[in-house]
Amino acid sequence: MALQELASGDVAGIKYRMWIESGGKLGDEVDSKTDTHARVTVNGNSHAIKGLEQGLAGMKKGGKRLLVVPPSLAFGKAGGLSSKVPPDTALVIEIDLVRVRSANARDDDTEPPTPSKTDVTSIEDEKANLLSRMSKVGGQPVMLAGAPALAPASMPQQQQPLPQAYGTAAAAAAPGYGAANPYDIPPQQQQQPSPYNVQYPPQQQPGYGAPPPGAAGAATGGPLALYNPAAAREAQQQQQQQQQQQTPPHHHAQPHQPYGPGPEPSPYNSNNSNDRPPYDDRYRRYGDPRHDYPPYDSWHERDRPPPDRDPRDPRGYAPYERRYERYEPPPAPAPIVIPAPTVDMSKLIDATTALHSDIKTTMATTTSKIEDMVRQALANVARSAALPDSSGYLVRRELESVKADFNETEAKLRQQLKEEQAAHRVAQTTLESLREELEDERRGRTRAEASTYSA
Amino acid sequence: MPSLPQIQNDSYISIYDHTQQNWSLRFASSAEAVAFAQHVLLAKHLMAANPDAAPLLTLDAKVPDKGKVRYALSLSLSLSLPAL
Numbered sequence: 001m002a003l004q005e006l007a008s009g010d011v012a013g014i015k016y017r018m019w020i021e022s023g024g025k026l027g028d029e030v031d032s033k034t035d036t037h038a039r040v041t042v043n044g045n046s047h048a049i050k051g052l053e054q055g056l057a058g059m060k061k062g063g064k065r066l067l068v069v070p071p072s073l074a075f076g077k078a079g080g081l082s083s084k085v086p087p088d089t090a091l092v093i094e095i096d097l098v099r100v101r102s103a104n105a106r107d108d109d110t111e112p113p114t115p116s117k118t119d120v121t122s123i124e125d126e127k128a129n130l131l132s133r134m135s136k137v138g139g140q141p142v143m144l145a146g147a148p149a150l151a152p153a154s155m156p157q158q159q160q161p162l163p164q165a166y167g168t169a170a171a172a173a174a175p176g177y178g179a180a181n182p183y184d185i186p187p188q189q190q191q192q193p194s195p196y197n198v199q200y201p202p203q204q205q206p207g208y209g210a211p212p213p214g215a216a217g218a219a220t221g222g223p224l225a226l227y228n229p230a231a232a233r234e235a236q237q238q239q240q241q242q243q244q245q246q247t248p249p250h251h252h253a254q255p256h257q258p259y260g261p262g263p264e265p266s267p268y269n270s271n272n273s274n275d276r277p278p279y280d281d282r283y284r285r286y287g288d289p290r291h292d293y294p295p296y297d298s299w300h301e302r303d304r305p306p307p308d309r310d311p312r313d314p315r316g317y318a319p320y321e322r323r324y325e326r327y328e329p330p331p332a333p334a335p336i337v338i339p340a341p342t343v344d345m346s347k348l349i350d351a352t353t354a355l356h357s358d359i360k361t362t363m364a365t366t367t368s369k370i371e372d373m374v375r376q377a378l379a380n381v382a383r384s385a386a387l388p389d390s391s392g393y394l395v396r397r398e399l400e401s402v403k404a405d406f407n408e409t410e411a412k413l414r415q416q417l418k419e420e421q422a423a424h425r426v427a428q429t430t431l432e433s434l435r436e437e438l439e440d441e442r443r444g445r446t447r448a449e450a451s452t453y454s455a
Numbered sequence: 456m457p458s459l460p461q462i463q464n465d466s467y468i469s470i471y472d473h474t475q476q477n478w479s480l481r482f483a484s485s486a487e488a489v490a491f492a493q494h495v496l497l498a499k500h501l502m503a504a505n506p507d508a509a510p511l512l513t514l515d516a517k518v519p520d521k522g523k524v525r526y527a528l529s530l531s532l533s534l535s536l537p538a539l
Contacts, residue, residue: 003520019493024501026494055513064517066492068500070509088507090500092493094516 003060006042006100012056013037013099021068021090030084030091037098049074052093061100067093338445348434355427362420366413373409377402460495462488462516470495489516 006012016038018031040048042056051069059065069091071077079087380402385395460470465485470478482488496512503509 021497021500026497051511055511059515060519062517062519063515064489066489066496066514066516068496068512070500070503070506070511072507073511090497090506090509092497094489094493 003062004100004102006056006059006097007103008043008057009103010042011101011103012040012042012059012097013101014040014056015096015098016052017094019092020085021092022086026092028084030081041103049091051091052095055093056095056097059095059097061097063097065095065097067091067095069093338442342441348431352427352431355424359420359424362416366416369409370413373406377406459499459512459514460492462492462514465517468492485516492516 014037015034016032017029017034019029020027022028038048040046040052040056043053046053049069051067051073054073055065055067055069071088071090074091075081075085075087075089077087079085079089085091380398460468462468462485463479466482466488468480468482468488468491470480472478480488480491482491492514496514500506500509500512
C-alpha cells in the first residue's frame with residue numbers, strides 16, 4: 001500500500017528540531033518539538049515559516065527530511081523566536097512526519113477512512129471529549145491550557161435532563177443541563193450524529209448495576225424488565241450456601257485469582273507444617289533449598305557443629321581472638337639443657353690407667369725378683385745339702401751371704417713398694433678431687449639455672 | 456559540481472565528488488549520518504552566491520516506501536593516521 005505524498009493544502013503533523021546557522025557553521029538549537037507534533041499546512045498561509053511549509057511537499061508519512069531554509073523564507077531581516085534567531089539567518093530543520101491529514105477528502109485513496117484522518121484520535125481531541133463528558137455529568141470542568149475550543153463531532157450527543165436533586169444551582173442557571181456548557185455549542189450541532197459514530201450494543205458489566213448471574217433464574221418474567229433485586233439477593237445467598245456446603249472452608253485455600261491460575265503452590269514455601277512432605281533423608285544436607293526450617297534444630301542434633309564456646313564458661317562468649325586462646329594449651333617452659341662439662345675426662349682416664357699399669361708392672365717385677373731370689377736360695381740350700389759334712393762351713397757362709405742378699409733386696413723392694421703405694425695414693429686423691437670438682441660444677445650450674453627459672 | 460549527498464539505508468551516505476567519483480560513507484548510526492548531512496547541506500547553502508536569494512534545500516533522510524539495498528558491492532579504504 002503506497003503512502004500518499006504530501007500535496008498542497010494537506011495538514012502535516014511533524015516533529016522537528018531547528019538550528020541556526022552562525023558564522024558559517026551549524027549553531028545552537030533554537031527550537032524543537034519532539035514529544036508531540038505540530039501542525040503545518042503544506043504550502044498554506046499559516047503561522048509557520050514559509051520554508052517549512054514549502055519544504056514539506058512530497059514527503060511521506062514516517063519520512064524524515066532535512067531542510068536548509070534561507071532567511072528570505074525564514075524569519076528574514078526581523079529575526080524571531082524571542083530574538084533567539086538573529087536577523088538574516090538561515091535555519092537548518094530536521095523534520096519527522098508523523099501524521100498526515102489530506103486537504104480534500106480523497107475517498108478514492110487506497111487508505112480506508114480511518115479515524116486517523118479525522119480529529120478523533122489526536123490527544124487534544126480526546127481531551128475535549130473528556131471535558132464535554134464532564135460537562136454533561138454536571139461537574140465543573142477544569143479548563144486545561146491548550147484544550148481546543150470545539151468538541152469533536154464524533155461524540156455521541158445524548159442530552160438527558162438531570163434530576164433536580166443533582167446540582168440545583170446549576171439546574172436553576174441552565175434548566176435541562178447539569179452545568180453550563182463550557183464550549184458554547186449550540187444544541188442543534190450537538191444533536192447531529194457523527195458519520196464515524198458506531199452504535200454498540202449495550203454491554204452488561206458486572207458490578208455496575210447489572211443483575212448477578214443467579215438473578216436470571218430467580219426472576220420469573222423477562223430477563224431484565226422484571227428484575228427483582230430482593231429475589232435476586234435471596235437467590236444469591238442460596239447459591240452461596242450451597243457452595244459452602246459443597247466445599248468446606250480450608251484454612252489455606254488459595255485466594256481467588258481472577259487472571260487465571262497462579263503459580264503452583266509449593267509445599268516448601270508453606271509455613272504450615274501439615275503441608276510439608278514427609279522428610280526425605282537424601283536432602284539432609286546444609287545448603288539444600290528444601291530446608292525451610294532452621295537447620296540447627298532438634299531434628300539435626302547429630303549434625304550440629306561444635307559450639308564455639310564452652311557452655312560452662314561463665315564469661316560468656318569471648319571475642320573472636322580469645323575464643324581460640326582457650327583451646328590452645330599454655331605455652332610449655334623451655335627445657336633445661338645442662339651442657340657437657342668442660343673437664344677433659346679422656347685425659348684423666350688416660351692418666352689413671354697409666355698410673356695403674358705402672359703400679360702393676362712394678363709389683364709384678366718385684367714379685368718375680370723375690371721369687372727368683374727364693375728359688376736361687378733354695379737351689380743353693382739343696383746344693384749344699386748334697387755336699388759332704390766337711391763343707392758345712394762353706395754352706396753356712398753361703399747361706400749367710402744368701403740371707404744377707406735376700407734381706408738387702410727385700411728391704412730395697414719394700415722401700416720401692418712403699419714409694420709406689422704413696423704414688424698410687426696421690427693419684428687416687430687427685431682423681432677424687434677432679435671428680436669433686438666435676439660434681440661441684442654440675443651442681444652449681446643447675447642451681448644457677450634453677451634460680452633464673454624461678455625468677 | 457558535486458551533488459547533494461544521499462542517505463541510504465539510514466546510515467550510509469553516498470556522494471559524488473568533483474571528479475565524479477562516488478563515495479559511500481558508512482556511519483555508526485543514522486543519527487550520525489543525519490548530523491553529517493546537516494553540515495554538508497549547510498555548506499552547500501553557504502556556497503550560494505547570494506545567500507538571501509538562495510533556494511530552499513531539502514534532503515530526504517528517510518523515505519518510508521523506498522526499497523532498501525539488499526546486495527551491493529563495496530570497496531572499503533582504511534586510512535591510518537600518521538603516528539603523532
